[in-house]
Amino acid sequence: MRKLFDIIAGNAVPAIFIIISAFAIPLSGYSASYLIQELLTRIGRNSFLILSLLIPIMAGMGLNFGMVLGAMAGQIGLLFVSDWGVVGIPGMVLAMLLGTPIAIILGIFCGNILNRAKGREMVTSYILGFFINGVYQLFVLYLMGWVIPVTNPSLLLSRGYGVRNAVSLLGIRGVLDNLIPTIVAGADRAKNFINMQGSGTFMALQIPCFDGEVRIPLATFLLIALFCVFIIWFRKTKLGQDMRAIGQDQSVADSAGIAVNRTRVIAIVISTVLACIGQVIYLQNMGTLNTYNSHDQTGMFSIAALLIGGASVSKASITNVFVGVILFHLMFIVAPVAGKNLIGDAQIGEYFRVFVSYGIIAIALVLHAWKRNREAEASRRSLRGNSNANREGE
Amino acid sequence: MIKNFIAKAGWPRIIIGLFLLSLFIAAPFVGVRVDTSLSNTLVRFGMNGVMVLAMIPMVQAGCGLNFGLPLGIIAGLLGATLSIEFNDKILALVLECVAKYNLAFMNEQFVIAHREAIGFASAMIIAVPIAAILGWFYGKLLNRVKGDEMMIATYVGFSSVSFMCIAWLLLPYKHPTMVWGYAGQGLRTTISVEGYWLHVLSDSLAINLNEHLYIPTGMLIFFAVMAILVWIFMKTKTGTAITAVGSNPDFARASGVNVDKMRTISVVLSTVLGAIGIIVYEQSFGFIQLYMGPFYMALPAVASVLLGGASVNKAGIVNVIVGTFLFQGILTMTPSVINSVLQTDMSEVIRLIVSNGMILYALTRRVRNGR
Numbered sequence: 001m002r003k004l005f006d007i008i009a010g011n012a013v014p015a016i017f018i019i020i021s022a023f024a025i026p027l028s029g030y031s032a033s034y035l036i037q038e039l040l041t042r043i044g045r046n047s048f049l050i051l052s053l054l055i056p057i058m059a060g061m062g063l064n065f066g067m068v069l070g071a072m073a074g075q076i077g078l079l080f081v082s083d084w085g086v087v088g089i090p091g092m093v094l095a096m097l098l099g100t101p102i103a104i105i106l107g108i109f110c111g112n113i114l115n116r117a118k119g120r121e122m123v124t125s126y127i128l129g130f131f132i133n134g135v136y137q138l139f140v141l142y143l144m145g146w147v148i149p150v151t152n153p154s155l156l157l158s159r160g161y162g163v164r165n166a167v168s169l170l171g172i173r174g175v176l177d178n179l180i181p182t183i184v185a186g187a188d189r190a191k192n193f194i195n196m197q198g199s200g201t202f203m204a205l206q207i208p209c210f211d212g213e214v215r216i217p218l219a220t221f222l223l224i225a226l227f228c229v230f231i232i233w234f235r236k237t238k239l240g241q242d243m244r245a246i247g248q249d250q251s252v253a254d255s256a257g258i259a260v261n262r263t264r265v266i267a268i269v270i271s272t273v274l275a276c277i278g279q280v281i282y283l284q285n286m287g288t289l290n291t292y293n294s295h296d297q298t299g300m301f302s303i304a305a306l307l308i309g310g311a312s313v314s315k316a317s318i319t320n321v322f323v324g325v326i327l328f329h330l331m332f333i334v335a336p337v338a339g340k341n342l343i344g345d346a347q348i349g350e351y352f353r354v355f356v357s358y359g360i361i362a363i364a365l366v367l368h369a370w371k372r373n374r375e376a377e378a379s380r381r382s383l384r385g386n387s388n389a390n391r392e393g394e
Numbered sequence: 395m396i397k398n399f400i401a402k403a404g405w406p407r408i409i410i411g412l413f414l415l416s417l418f419i420a421a422p423f424v425g426v427r428v429d430t431s432l433s434n435t436l437v438r439f440g441m442n443g444v445m446v447l448a449m450i451p452m453v454q455a456g457c458g459l460n461f462g463l464p465l466g467i468i469a470g471l472l473g474a475t476l477s478i479e480f481n482d483k484i485l486a487l488v489l490e491c492v493a494k495y496n497l498a499f500m501n502e503q504f505v506i507a508h509r510e511a512i513g514f515a516s517a518m519i520i521a522v523p524i525a526a527i528l529g530w531f532y533g534k535l536l537n538r539v540k541g542d543e544m545m546i547a548t549y550v551g552f553s554s555v556s557f558m559c560i561a562w563l564l565l566p567y568k569h570p571t572m573v574w575g576y577a578g579q580g581l582r583t584t585i586s587v588e589g590y591w592l593h594v595l596s597d598s599l600a601i602n603l604n605e606h607l608y609i610p611t612g613m614l615i616f617f618a619v620m621a622i623l624v625w626i627f628m629k630t631k632t633g634t635a636i637t638a639v640g641s642n643p644d645f646a647r648a649s650g651v652n653v654d655k656m657r658t659i660s661v662v663l664s665t666v667l668g669a670i671g672i673i674v675y676e677q678s679f680g681f682i683q684l685y686m687g688p689f690y691m692a693l694p695a696v697a698s699v700l701l702g703g704a705s706v707n708k709a710g711i712v713n714v715i716v717g718t719f720l721f722q723g724i725l726t727m728t729p730s731v732i733n734s735v736l737q738t739d740m741s742e743v744i745r746l747i748v749s750n751g752m753i754l755y756a757l758t759r760r761v762r763n764g765r
Contacts, residue, residue: 113754113758116758117757117758119541120542120544120545120757122542122545123461123544123545123548123757124754124757124758126545126548127750127753127754127757128750128754130693130746130750131746131747131750131751131753131754133746133750134743134744134745134746134747134750134751135747137742137743137746138740138743138747141743142740142743343564345563345580347563348560348563348564351556351559351560351563352560354556354559355553355556355557355559355560357556358549358552358553358556359549359553359556359557361549361552361553362546362549362550362552362553365539365542365545365546365549366535366538366539366546368542369538369539369540369541369542369546370538370539372541373538373539373540373541
């Protein structure tokens with residue numbers, strides 16, 4: 001009985017979202033193929049970013065709100081690449097390579113700050129995101145084009161320095177998604193498609209009883225799968241085991257001879273670098289870079305998606321990532337239209353999904369802290385042993 | 395002696411203070427009037443002071459920095475909008491009472507002449523109980539999540555703001571100055587308080603020395619009164635108990651203090667001060683900002699009190715006054731002075747770096763009882 005309750009309580013959040021979606025999808029009136037297409041695009045776009053959160057959670061550092069640091073590093077890489085006009089896959093790889101050292105430096109900085117703020121890593125990394133955002137703006141808005149040479153004038157504001165608000169990433173738009181073009185379609189349509197395009201260029205799959213066509217960003221998915229394998233492998237390495245030990249109990253890990261602070265810094269560095277790569281993947285799908293806003297919501301949306309997938313502050317798995325990204329983005333797609341069809345105002349659906357994102361993070365944090373405090377209380381009570389039982393008997 | 399002063403004031407305040415001083419010294423050379431800047435700083439000080447004051451009770455009770463200030467702000471916004479919605483009815487009610495009880499000093503003319511003040515007071519009277527109720531629940535929540543208050547407060551603030559975004563659209567407000575003209579429903583994003591209680595506090599007893607130097611005496615007095623009230627409260631038995639809970643909860647409990655109750659009181663007080671603070675802010679600013687308006691309002695208040703020398707578990711009135719003055723001074727001076735020097739608007743970036751840098755500094759300071 002107790003076990004059953006635990007299972008239900010442990011999966012309450014995903015269950016609620018499945019119920020919300022079950023009502024909202026028919027209300028939105030979207031077709032299945034549209035929804036599947038949107039979902040596949042969004043899974044490809046966001047999964048990598050969300051996966052980058054797993055390692056700090058493993059090391060007991062909570063949700064890494066500092067992942068926006070990595071996102072900013074990736075954006076700086078992309079800015080240089082679009083300035084130099086490197087296009088295609090080389091451009092994307094170059095952007096990642098340029099962003100990585102910045103992400104490593106930021107990660108080391110972030111890790112050391114968090115080591116000074118043990119016990120409140122989350123709020124510190126959250127504020128750190130704002131702080132580095134200020135530095136990022138200083139860099140992009142004032143130094144680029146002034147101290148740091150920018151040759152492409154279309155990138156700059158009309159005053160001659162500082163990057164424009166919207167930067168087109170046309171050169172690398174969708175290069176990874178379309179690297180291995182794949183289309184899944186109903187039987188009739190697929191035939192048409194093959195005839196039209198020539199069978200060599202597209203990998204086309206036919207599925208009976210399905211009309212409509214869905215493009216799959218196969219290369220992106222392969223990259224994500226590779227990364228999942230990396231995480232599974234990483235957990236088994238010495239470093240991964242150290243992190244898990246630290247996540248269990250820092251002082252015990254310390255007595256066992258694990259360099260706690262150093263390992264925590266490494267966890268954050270890995271997370272920041274992965275977030276940097278993830279942001280490049282995200283933006284190659286979007287095709288435009290909002291210089292001053294793109295990274296803003298990265299952290300919030302990724303964290304909300306992970307929590308919706310049933311993760312908690314101290315425990316998260318790869319399954320949580322994919323369940324979360326599907327449920328969160330399903331709501332993201334259907335909420336505005338459902339709101340419009342239900343109440344006649346798309347704005348309400350818009351606000352609703354913002355409310356859900358924040359609300360879910362709040363609830364997850366509350367549940368985690370509540371559980372932790374209750375466990376602490378219970379363990380204290382068990383130490384008291386009999387005297388307590390006597391007192392309660394009085 | 396200098397060493398002593400530095401130790402007491404702390405390096406961050408000295409650096410920021412010197413920076414502000416140099417901005418004031420540099421101002422005349424770049425064509426910025428010092429007296430205008432000073433009045434602007436004072437106005438902003440009065441506008442934000444009460445909201446910064448709202449940090450004290452929670453910090454003292456060990457609940458950390460109140461990143462959940464938006465919750466109090468929402469109560470204030472409800473009070474403000476309701477006071478405008480029912481402005482006529484409230485005035486009619488007051489007139490009725492005056493006629494009924496036949497008070498000597500309050501006659502009809504008096505009420506009509508002070509209708510703005512009555513509107514302002516009604517906003518407060520509506521907002522305070524709402525804030526108290528919200529604060530009570532908020533306090534109960536924070537009692538269950540000891541150790542994680544700040545992060546949860548942040549997200550309680552965020553989710554309540556986004557929840558109210560839906561509510562502002564759906565609540566049946568009808569007043570024509572507040573709802574969207576074409577739809578006839580749903581509150582506007584910004585609502586002017588002109589004609590209701592614009593500058594009620596700021597302009598009462600205001601001193602206009604010349605056209606550049608303006609002192610919003612009424613607002614400053616209001617802040618002083620609130621500050622003194624908080625100071626007195628912190629000296630009472632309850633206030634002392636709150637401080638005791640903040641310094642050492644186990645010790646406080648051993649001395650017979652109800653820890654959870656004291657924490658709840660402090661959260662309620664903080665939320666109520668937030669509600670009052672936003673109404674003071676609006677009467678000076680001239681507009682009620684709804685929807686995402688209150689979203690980031692906690693950060694400047696948190697940064698101010700930390701800039702004033704508070705830490706995550708200790709804050710006093712002096713911290714509030716010094717911090718608000720320094721923070722608002724920098725906000726006033728950097729756009730005007732730095733822009734004249736560099737010909738660009740760097741104020742936003744400086745604000746981001748200074749305020750969040752300050753919060754980071756406070757969070758990473760090694761303090762006793764770190765959690």
